[in-house]
Amino acid sequence: MTAFKTLSVAMLKGFVRDKVTLFFTFLFPLMFLVIFGLVLRDAGADKTRIALVGDGPIVSALRDSGALEFESYNDVDAAVQKVKDGDLPAALIIRGQQVDVRFAQSDQVQSATVLGIINGFVDRANLAATGQPPTFTFAAEKVEDASLKPIQFLTPGILSWGVAVSAVFGSALTLVSWRRKQVLRRIRLAPISTASVLSSRILVSTGVALVQGATFIGVASLPVFGLQLSGQWWLAIPLLLLGTIAFFALGMLVGAFAKTEEAASAAANIVVLPMAFLSGTFFPVDQAPAWLQTVSKIFPLRHMNDGMLDVLVRGKGIEALVVPGAILIGFSLVVGFVASRVFKWEE
Amino acid sequence: MTEERSAVVVRDVRKSYGDLKAVDGISFTVAEGEFFGILGPNGAGKTTTLEIVEGLREPDSGEVRLLGESPWPRNVKLLPRIGVQLQATAFFDKLTAKEQLQTFGALYGVSAGTAADMLELVGLADKANEQESKLSGGQRQRLSIACALVHDPDIVFLDEPTAALDPQARRNLWDVLRAIKERGKTIVYTTHYLDEAEILCDRVAIMDTGKILALDRPAVLVRGLDAPTHVTLQKGVLSVVDASELDGVDEAHEDEVSLTLSTRRPAPVLSALAERGALDGLQVRTATLEDVFLNLTGREYRA
Numbered sequence: 170m171t172a173f174k175t176l177s178v179a180m181l182k183g184f185v186r187d188k189v190t191l192f193f194t195f196l197f198p199l200m201f202l203v204i205f206g207l208v209l210r211d212a213g214a215d216k217t218r219i220a221l222v223g224d225g226p227i228v229s230a231l232r233d234s235g236a237l238e239f240e241s242y243n244d245v246d247a248a249v250q251k252v253k254d255g256d257l258p259a260a261l262i263i264r265g266q267q268v269d270v271r272f273a274q275s276d277q278v279q280s281a282t283v284l285g286i287i288n289g290f291v292d293r294a295n296l297a298a299t300g301q302p303p304t305f306t307f308a309a310e311k312v313e314d315a316s317l318k319p320i321q322f323l324t325p326g327i328l329s330w331g332v333a334v335s336a337v338f339g340s341a342l343t344l345v346s347w348r349r350k351q352v353l354r355r356i357r358l359a360p361i362s363t364a365s366v367l368s369s370r371i372l373v374s375t376g377v378a379l380v381q382g383a384t385f386i387g388v389a390s391l392p393v394f395g396l397q398l399s400g401q402w403w404l405a406i407p408l409l410l411l412g413t414i415a416f417f418a419l420g421m422l423v424g425a426f427a428k429t430e431e432a433a434s435a436a437a438n439i440v441v442l443p444m445a446f447l448s449g450t451f452f453p454v455d456q457a458p459a460w461l462q463t464v465s466k467i468f469p470l471r472h473m474n475d476g477m478l479d480v481l482v483r484g485k486g487i488e489a490l491v492v493p494g495a496i497l498i499g500f501s502l503v504v505g506f507v508a509s510r511v512f513k514w515e516e
Numbered sequence: 517m518t519e520e521r522s523a524v525v526v527r528d529v530r531k532s533y534g535d536l537k538a539v540d541g542i543s544f545t546v547a548e549g550e551f552f553g554i555l556g557p558n559g560a561g562k563t564t565t566l567e568i569v570e571g572l573r574e575p576d577s578g579e580v581r582l583l584g585e586s587p588w589p590r591n592v593k594l595l596p597r598i599g600v601q602l603q604a605t606a607f608f609d610k611l612t613a614k615e616q617l618q619t620f621g622a623l624y625g626v627s628a629g630t631a632a633d634m635l636e637l638v639g640l641a642d643k644a645n646e647q648e649s650k651l652s653g654g655q656r657q658r659l660s661i662a663c664a665l666v667h668d669p670d671i672v673f674l675d676e677p678t679a680a681l682d683p684q685a686r687r688n689l690w691d692v693l694r695a696i697k698e699r700g701k702t703i704v705y706t707t708h709y710l711d712e713a714e715i716l717c718d719r720v721a722i723m724d725t726g727k728i729l730a731l732d733r734p735a736v737l738v739r740g741l742d743a744p745t746h747v748t749l750q751k752g753v754l755s756v757v758d759a760s761e762l763d764g765v766d767e768a769h770e771d772e773v774s775l776t777l778s779t780r781r782p783a784p785v786l787s788a789l790a791e792r793g794a795l796d797g798l799q800v801r802t803a804t805l806e807d808v809f810l811n812l813t814g815r816e817y818r819a
């Protein structure tokens with residue numbers, strides 16, 4: 170037990186004292202989180218702004234609906250100039266009962282949207298003015314949809330990716346460096362089981378993963394980014410641990426083949442990068458073409474990602490862990506087994 | 517020396533890498549408490565031999581007994597009783613000297629307190645909190661030896677512990693090695709330094725190209741040579757002709773800087789030289805293991 174503890178502490182110290190590793194474990198993923206988080210902050214909540222001159226019941230109704238945003242002008246010419254300059258897609262001009270819309274032709278989709286919205290409100294106001302009950306009723310209600318605010322999918326994605334990267338690199342580089350520096354042979358000469366050595370290294374990796382999780386979620390929850398965790402977010406913890414073990418096993422496999430640290434880094438990158446791009450780290454994979462979605466299902470990161478999304482932000486319960494959990498465990502067993510077969514104590 | 521009392525028994529061990537016979541049928545025993553040296557030039561097969569005995573490599577054929585047991589396959593019962601310093605220094609990443617020792621100690625279930633004693637033993641107490649990567653080559657070498665000793669093993673295997681040390685550090689390390697021997701440990705070590713082996717070892721095995729060429733106490737090996745003693749003088753203090761006529765001189769020859777006399781009876785030669793007051797630049801060199809090596813292989817020894 171003391172051997173296990175001392176080894177774990179030794180490896181943890183080695184980890185904490187290595188600035189490059191710390192950077193790639195914490196700062197590098199955080200950089201992505203911050204940059205994407207800021208760039209995409211308003212993307213989901215984009216509303217069309219138009220120029221407005223005058224006021225009235227139509228404007229109030231539009232304001233209440235939140236369908237459009239307004240920039241008020243006292244002067245028609247100034248408002249129209251804004252449209253001409255291409256700053257705003259349309260100008261709504263209300264003079265008593267007269268509702269005029271001046272719109273830019275350049276962006277037809279946007280002007281059509283604006284015209285449609287305003288038209289709808291004018292028609293409804295007209296109908297209401299007649300006092301007639303409507304022949305057809307139309308009701309629209311908001312549904313929580315799959316297209317989350319960017320920070321909501323970015324955080325689970327970058328978290329899974331960051332954990333995968335540090336677990337793969339951590340185990341691959343440790344293995345290769347220990348083999349090259351003969352630490353493996355030296356350990357083999359000590360009366361300690363391989364399982365103890367392996368599990369103390371895994372313990373360090375999972376500990377690091379938990380700290381990564383806390384850090385990334387903490388930063389994403391800052392008001393600037395505004396991450397909203399769902400009720401059962403703590404279900405992410407078992408997923409995080411299973412993911413770490415799966416990617417640790419993958420790193421072992423890489424490390425078993427690679428002869429040098431450089432080769433191990435390169436190989437780990439080749440494995441991790443495409444996986445990250447196709448697994449929804451940087452964009453929701455639902456928006457990718459169908460074939461790509463199918464391809465991405467072969468990656469454990471995709472499943473870890475899906476699970477993270479479900480429990481962290483989609484508010485799903487423990488049932489959402491079943492598939493990703495089973496896949497990660499299966500992956501760990503298969504890859505770990507292969508790695509143990511090709512494992513070599515010395516060069 | 518009966519075999520039961522032997523710490524190491526090696527019988528006709530062979531190991532080839534492809535066509536290369538790294539170890540080509542060697543046999544030797546090491547008694548408990550003995551300081552045993554394996555000497556030889558690069559590629560002689562010293563490391564391979566040592567690693568076979570430690571149980572790190574499987575011999576192609578032959579038998580190895582370590583404390584009465586077979587070290588291969590990995591024999592967990594033996595491991596606490598042997599301490600190994602590999603030829604390449606093996607350390608954990610980013611740990612200080614003291615932490616390295618504590619970690620290696622922990623692998624053997626040794627308490628952390630031993631680390632400080634070990635640092636003291638190898639003279640690294642002032643470097644306890646220095647990271648291993650910041651130590652000099654010689655200091656790292658000493659730390660590596662300390663790591664091999666941390667669990668107080670009965671047999672210590674050291675692969676070129678004095679390589680890359682300055683003369684002072686080498687001598688300090690000799691003291692360490694002697695101190696280990698004093699504690700009743702068996703030491704098996706390899707070296708390139710024939711002079712060092714002569715000073716430290718109870719017995720040495722001289723290896724070349726996978727074979728043991730000679731095995732005995734250093735003094736016996738040297739004596740068995742019946743090699744002449746060389747007396748060197750500054751050139752000009754004596755002519756070559758006068759020198760060769762001195763009683764006991766077998767041969768005299770001169771080069772640009774010195775006159776060298778070969779003799780098998782150095783005592784009368786030296787007193788004759790003293791009588792003539794011809795002692796300027798006097799050096800006396802008796803046969804060494806180097807001469808033994810030269811004699812055995814016909815090659816000059818190059819470490």
Ligand SMILES: Nc1ncnc2c1ncn2[C@@H]1O[C@H](COP(=O)(O)OP(=O)(O)OP(=O)(O)O)[C@@H](O)[C@H]1O
Nearest residue numbers: 533536538556557558559560561562563564565603
């Ligand atoms: N793993 C290996 N694979 C192939 N050849 C090897 C291997 N290990 C050693 N050899 C070869 O076996 C021979 C003996 O090597 P060994 O390391 O035992 O020599 P050594 O006496 O320890 O040399 P040095 O003084 O340089 O340490 C060398 O020719 C070496 O190239």
Ligand SMILES: [Mg+2]
Nearest residue numbers: 562563564603
């Ligand atoms: Mg060697």
